Amino acid sequence: MTQNYRDFYDEYVPLISKQMATDLATLDAPAVLKEAMLYSINAGGKRLRPLMTLAIYHAFGHTIDTSIIRVASALELVHTYSLIHDDLPAMDNDDLRRGLPTSHKRFGEANAILAGDALLTQAFVWLANNQLPATVQVQLVRQLAVAAGATGMVGGQVEDMLGAQKTYDLSELQQVHNRKTGALLSYATQAGALMAQVDVAIVKQLGEFGQVYGLAFQIQDDLLDVTDNTDFERNTYPKLLGLDGAKAALQTNVEHARQIIEQIAATVTFDHELVSGFLSYFERKN
Amino acid sequence: MTQNYRDFYDEYVPLISKQMATDLATLDAPAVLKEAMLYSINAGGKRLRPLMTLAIYHAFGHTIDTSIIRVASALELVHTYSLIHDDLPAMDNDDLRRGLPTSHKRFGEANAILAGDALLTQAFVWLANNQLPATVQVQLVRQLAVAAGATGMVGGQVEDMLGAQKTYDLSELQQVHNRKTGALLSYATQAGALMAQVDVAIVKQLGEFGQVYGLAFQIQDDLLDVTDNTDFERNTYPKLLGLDGAKAALQTNVEHARQIIEQIAATVTFDHELVSGFLSYFERKN
Structure with a gap:
């Protein structure tokens, strides 16, 4: 039976948020540290990554329980830590995130660095402490460690910073985004398949879906940032491909992602409509 | 057959250092990030924590191979990341570490934060990618995640910073050090026992040995910092116990640690002389 993406979203986003807040609140840790961790976790967000993990797990016919939500939410801890550290004065130096003061504005720089460190570390507690084999x-x-570390997200952040002093060509830009955004999304999709214990070839296909989804996500992001049609920012898809070219690249990636999902559904029992629902993100805004 | 602690030290410290440098050098990551990770790893240090893990594993009669050294060295990545982040301007603001410019002095603050993040994350790759069951x-x-995160080392660092504005009593100070130093040392000892797959009661005893060793380590550290016998620094053992009291507390902890090791050796085959060798650290300097 197919589950509607919108219903799934409405049901599980609050459960993910609640699970994280409840679990972190019980930690035997200094009050200010817990407060800083919870502040950023409770600041909202689409919960895209854990939701993707849960949807894929569910698409293979499995029932989602509290323990599974916790495993999926580990990824949101990693995503949140990366935002806290990216916002720091030494990096993007942002004062606001999701309409609220950034962590270092609210708790000071030292506590923000440590809250990020603690969230990253806690993710591995959650992955290693549950009912899965x-x-x-x-x-x-x-x-997750490969996707989040030097070869993945952290590496992408370093390359992104280097981009302030140099211009990337298309394949270089794609590598930056594969590391910075794609790696974690690819983990999100593979995690759902790993938890469902499906064939390794299917895990790999879903990893590719996550990677392609990540690229589409980044192109979309660049397109939403375009304010002037003639003077695009350096190291963006509109700058490299033009506005129409970037829109076409977005569509190509979305189509590719959809094909992967349909291929999987042609091989095994898989609720491809639920997972394809995540592609609706790209339909509404361009 | 008993192995001499000094010989063990001389054999394995270089192997730990080499293993880490070789493994990190092969990472498919941005050059500047790898350089920053290797810079701090290659800056030296006693390699106390991974050496402790290896010694305990070996004390149970197991042969140490490359894969085991890699698992033990994961802990040194975590220790090194913590030093990089502790040195940052927002925390201790140190310019030098082991006689060399600190990471942020050498590579800039953003790269230092990210090199720390990457080392922490890489530790979990090493723990999850080897021949162990x-x-x-x-x-x-x-x-490791419990010992390094909000409930352990990161929590201890937060409490340590809070100590700049308040005076701790003895039990509070002990908790700070249990988190900040004891938790990782307790992991180091338990890791050796877990890899040797010994009884859970022995793992627990070794965890206590690590915790007590960590306290002794901290008291020793405070004693070595004493430059003036009448005006001790706040939140140190000499301040709370006096110079003689702190020396006595050090001896009590060292004796306690030695007893734990001898108790284990009375129960199972265990090279207690090798492990007791780590207590020689406290004999030389006071």
């Missing part, structure tokens, strides 16, 4: 837990840990 | 890997991941 140990072999699955280990795969989740390994893949 | 998945059940052991998961225990290592869970215990």
